[in-house]
């Protein structure tokens with residue numbers, strides 16, 4: 001497996017305080033990595049910094065594109081970052097309405113990202129959008145419906161279709177199950193795992209739920225107060241946590 005992202009000593013400050021600091025890891029093609037930790041531990045700050053949505057104050061983030069060329073993201077020009085975001089990445093938000101365009105149809109939400117890559121054929125765009133709706137368990141008959149006519153779970157599945165339709169190589173996800181009812185979470189996670197695995201997409205996912213990490217992630221980073229306190233294979237971390245904070249997190253789900 002080839003590395004796709006190399007993160008070295010990354011830090012993001014808010015004023016004098018660090019949102020996250022001293023973060024280093026490597027991500028490989030097709031690998032799913034979860035970032036876990038309690039509220040305020042710096043998970044979302046780290047994710048947004050890696051995706052270039054926040055400017056890093058320290059460290060380096062290097063991304064390898066499909067042609068094998070490395071890009072230093074912390075110093076990348078905005079236009080170039082947008083190009084990578086369009087061609088190589090996806091970003092799934094906790095609340096679907098932040099990641100969807102609520103004023104256009106479900107079909108347009110999916111085909112828009114393909115159009116941005118130069119696909120112009122209306123009939124083909126429409127049939128691909130329909131196929132992707134079906135892949136995320138939404139009937140293709142709903143192609144012309146607005147996302148606001150969908151349930152929360154459907155909206156989140158639509159957001160997944162919008163992000164995966166371009167076959168990105170890396171998708172950032174910020175608590176994608178956070179806004180969902182517990183009853184729809186399990187099925188959503190199952191679908192997500194299947195799609196990500198079939199397409200061989202690398203994922204960095206923020207979650208406060210260790211159960212989500214157990215189900216999806218090859219590797220897990222545990223954050224506390226802005227720092228990574230433990231990192232490793234998910235099964236190892238959950239079955240044999242080394243850091244006292246991870247032990248606390250794990251024992252709290254065992255008791256729940």
Ligand SMILES: Nc1ncnc2c1ncn2[C@@H]1O[C@H](COP(=O)(O)OP(=O)(O)OP(=O)(O)O)[C@@H](O)[C@H]1O
Pocket residue numbers: 014018019020037038039040041042043044045046208
């Ligand atoms: N825009 C901001 N301005 C100032 N401080 C911020 C800002 N955003 C986050 N922080 C601070 O940075 C730290 C990390 O916050 P962050 O949102 O990254 O944590 P989190 O682990 O994602 O939490 P949650 O699970 O609640 O979303 C917190 O102390 C938070 O108060």
